[in-house]
Amino acid sequence: MDHSHDVVIVGGGGAGLRAAIAVAETDPRLSVGVISKVYPMRSHTVSAEGGAAAVIRPDDSLDDHAYDTVSGGDWLCDQDAVEAFVAEAPQELFRLEHWGCPWSREPDGRIAVRPFGGMKKMRTWFAADKTGFHLLHTLFQTTLKYEQVVRYDEWFVTRLIVGDGRVHGVVAIELRSGRIAAIGAKAVILCAGGCGRVYPFTTNANIKTGDAMALALRAGAPLKDMEFVQYHPTGLPFTGILITEAARAEGGRLINKDGYRYLQDYDLGVPEPWPVLRSMELGPRDRLSQAFVHEVEKGRTTDTPYGPVVHLDLRHLGRTTINARLPFVRELCREYERIDPVEDLIPVRPVVHYMMGGVHTDIDGATSLEGLYAAGEVACVSINGANRLGSNSLPELLVFGRRAGQAAAAYASGAGGPGPAVRAQADDERHRLEHDLLFKTDGHEHVSALRQEMQDLMEDSAGIYRTGDSLAKAAGTLRELRERFRDTALGDHSRTFNTQLTAALELSFMLDVAEAIVACALLREESRGAHQRTDFPARDDQRFLAHSLIYRDPGGSYRVEYLPVTITRWPPGERVYGR
């Protein structure tokens, strides 16, 4: 073993850092390794804009938050997890406040909250519109004070080491030198974020390639609810940069090419001059994105070189509000679209944003593989169900990052050291990386071309609306792509910071994740939340009030099982918005 720790955390984003602090505080004697393929403060949590939900206002209640979450998730949420989540979210956000997060404040110095899509009450804490940025930097800076936390910055994890039915660590490449090392651990927490890059047009950063979803899958741990892919209704064309939901919460309006607030045609309420909670522009993301598709079909959108768009209108908010509440939106529009929302309409279109699904875990972040935990976007504890509500993800990172950290710490305190199988697996992995990828010269396929094909395929067949036929075809094409991937050769054989090697590894991870998405989507013959089948347009609680669990056999074939949804107090009902 080249390095070893009690707990190893894969990922230095919000979830990973929160977990690291939790381990350090649960048992200061444990050594923690945080491995991240980018410097932690570059993790994608940095991009989150709008805010983090937690009940603090006297007119609000935990039940309200739970109900909004469950109905927003189209009843696919596990309600015990949701109840724990809403109860612990406030204290997590307060803790962040103690660590220095500059939450926006009321004039009297108390935390301010804003409305958010799908939420019945104002409960979204925010740090202007750079919430994720402040949250991540606060966490990162706070972790610096724990000496037992050892960082492996710019190390790329390629494999989990598994033996005797439990996990023993990971194999990772140190990017700057190309050294391939085994990092042993009694417990491993996966916090490697989502996989938006499986699609061509996404708000997600370049690093969001579902690595740990594939790692878990390959190690035998199942993924859950992978068919639920969230499209955010307002992304900038071309770049896919997100215009946060906060823009609508502050009063922004969505209009089509005729200047008409088209959401009123889709059972989302009646237009009022100012934002109404759970109505119109403050409806949930799945419904808004679906409405866009219908507008395109009706020919009421504007065509641009980067596809059809509608417009987000903030002009009536005025310069002062925009500067105070949405400075980053203005900055992004001016920088990347060369328009000023104070005077111009912002062109927007739906864009892939978030994965509701992920590594199947219980309420403490434990996966089905002993010693392996997961938290954050990579995990699926099932609080997001079929559609995540905006501003629930950041508190999720914190609540379940902490829970996973505590559980892993407890497990690691009792677990024994790694067995002899580890060495062999590490050598095996080194051999694979070097001979099948890095130094291989005979191949005909190119990573970037394959990636493009996969992304376009996913958008066409597993987008906002899907059908059985296209999904079945996509499954076949993905298998071909996986075969063709074996025939790639890298043009770059250097060990030093070889980003083509990482791109290839990421592509192989993404192919696995894409297959999981398509396989689950194909089998779920209903429409629920973000999963809309045109051939099965209705929700089917008889057959599908259940999570899909997908396993991958060593041979590479997939198997899907169903797991009942935990219902505690909110039986399935109709999702009602704007009335």
Next chain:
Amino acid sequence: MPDHITLRVTRYRPEEDTEPGIQEYEVPLREEWAVLDGLNHVKDHLDATLSYRWSCRMGICGSCGMTVNGEPKLSCAAFLADYAPGPVRVEPLANFPVIRDLVVEIGDFMSKLAKVKPWIIEEPQAGRGDEAGGDREVGRGGLVGGDTDEHLQTPAEMDEYHQFSMCINCMLCYAACPVYGLDPQFIGPAAIALAQRYNLDSRDHGAAERLDVLSQHDGIWGCTFVGECTRACPKDVDPAGAIQRYKLTAATESLKAFLLPRGAK
């Protein structure tokens, strides 16, 4: 507008080269394309061996700093059209060792960040009980509003440090600062601005501890107020201002300690 533009990219392959060389690439020139999009075009279609860092491509993760036509820039926020008709020189960030091509070594910067103790330091005695991550009981449907131990902080108090909390650690300021280039021991603009960010936070009590680190020669005193750091900063952090303000505080603190050897806080 011509429809192509030339990128003159600095290449350095440590296995073969002892010095960096230059390679030219012709990339499409589009209104929306940033320098980073040009590099991605190169990577995907022309030359897969080019290495550089990027992630968010929305100017917030801080990984894509490069020297573009001699100026330190975020390559995802520097638009090709602004450099037309070209050619555009793309070099690694100045003042850092180069690992490969456009990738620089920033371990030094990372250790400096940690040195200034960038976390809230509480008042010595006033430790709070629940830091260990214990679950505070929150009743079902109950309200958390009244009895939380949140620190109040008025918008005006937040304003004191907010600007200095906007740093994305992109290190453009280090690349712009000649003092850092001449003397890598210098702790540098962003780290000092970060120290100020915490010093000025009404919740923090660690100013004295940080002063010990920063009042050393390689701390604030190395800075001669060149001011380039502030000019280069893409997030209006104004590190130069932070440093000068810090010098004033440090000097008055020293003076106080000198004049009132005991009583000084």
Next chain:
Amino acid sequence: MARRRSPEPYLWLLFSAGGVLSALLMPILVLLFGVVIPLGWISPPGHEDLLGLLRNPITRIVLFALCALSLCHWAHRFRYTLYDGLRIKHLNELIIVACYGVAIIGSIMAGYLLFVSL
């Protein structure tokens, strides 16, 4: 906590004070006595008037402060200019002694001229 006694903060304070004072007073003084009067654009003040002005205690103090602090300003700035511009940091000790030494000697001379010999 052991507080390091570094002279830097004091040197910097002197540098800054000198910077302020020289910026406020020097431009007009150079303009008058270095440019305008020598060029004969205006006639020089009479010897008696000037002597009277210089013997005024306030003038003495202000001029002394101006001279002493400006020299500190120079010493500090010049020292760093030598570091940065010429990259001769290895001569550190020598530079420090030379710069601040000159400033001290200059200040003593200024004191002598203004308070003793005038």
Next chain:
Amino acid sequence: MTDRPEYTEFHPRWYRPRMSTYWWLRRRSYLAFILRELSSVFVAWFVLYLLLLVSAVGQGATAYRRFLDWSATPWLLAVNLMAFVFIAFHAVTWFNLAPQAIVVRLRGRRVQRRRIVASIHLGWIVLSVLVIWLVMGR
């Protein structure tokens, strides 16, 4: 800074660019910086000049006369002209940068940068007029 280990398999050789001694010629703003710093030389020079003046005045009318004649020699005039330019440059840059270094509050509100710069310049002018009046006006 000097050692450059050879490339070994897991030890990439970092290229360490060295800053040229003439780095301040590379960019206009760097040059402005160096000129600003060099203004201190003229500050020191003027202290010397001022002390010579004071000493001349102290020695009597003839010495004062001699000083005035000396000060009108072309080379000295040239030096002093240059000194004026540099010292004025020092003053302007100093005043413009001051508000970056200090935060002024009036009734709890931060005073805008422009305001501070403007009031410093105003004070500067007033003081200069006072000096003229003291020296010439009586």
